[in-house]
Amino acid sequence: MNKNHREKTSISPARRTLSDEACPSCGTGMIERRAQLKLPLNGENVSVPSALHLSCPKCGEVVLRFEDSRRLQEDAIAIYRKKHGLLSASQIRGIRERFGLTQGEFGRLLHLGANTISRWESGRNVQTESMEMLLRLIRDLPGSLDYLRQHAA
Numbered sequence: 708m709n710k711n712h713r714e715k716t717s718i719s720p721a722r723r724t725l726s727d728e729a730c731p732s733c734g735t736g737m738i739e740r741r742a743q744l745k746l747p748l749n750g751e752n753v754s755v756p757s758a759l760h761l762s763c764p765k766c767g768e769v770v771l772r773f774e775d776s777r778r779l780q781e782d783a784i785a786i787y788r789k790k791h792g793l794l795s796a797s798q799i800r801g802i803r804e805r806f807g808l809t810q811g812e813f814g815r816l817l818h819l820g821a822n823t824i825s826r827w828e829s830g831r832n833v834q835t836e837s838m839e840m841l842l843r844l845i846r847d848l849p850g851s852l853d854y855l856r857q858h859a860a
């Protein structure tokens with residue numbers, strides 16, 4: 708049965724769990740682990756530390772499952788926003804809610820689809836620098852929303 712070990716076990720930060728998926732290159736069973744991965748975002752390579760993915764122990768192939776790549780994208784966007792001092796997902800939602808607008812109404816004022824607003828607010832996409840300026844104008848300049856309403860799509 709279980710002996711009571713007193714020795715220190717070193718815990719690796721990388722989670723090594725066997726997955727039931729085989730490597731698409733060599734067929735070896737892949738291992739789940741965390742490592743730094745890079746993702747291009749607006750022409751910039753964003754480094755995401757400890758991104759969960761599958762790795763082939765034999766040939767080094769990296770595979771991102773659906774959830775892994777969704778998470779990687781969200782983490783990269785949060786890092787990118789912080790690095791460039793952009794409004795966060797919740798700050799954008801806060802601006803919209805302050806004016807009592809739905810995502811669809813807000814999208815029309817910015818000449819964007821409701822899906823774009825939804826993706827900003829859920830961290831699945833990041834606003835451009837020019838949209839960032841427009842969002843800040845709406846937040847900081849009284850009357851700018853009225854102006855946009857007169858020129859809505």
Ligand SMILES: [Zn+2]
Pocket residue numbers: 730731732733734735763764765766767768
């Ligand atoms: Zn392999």
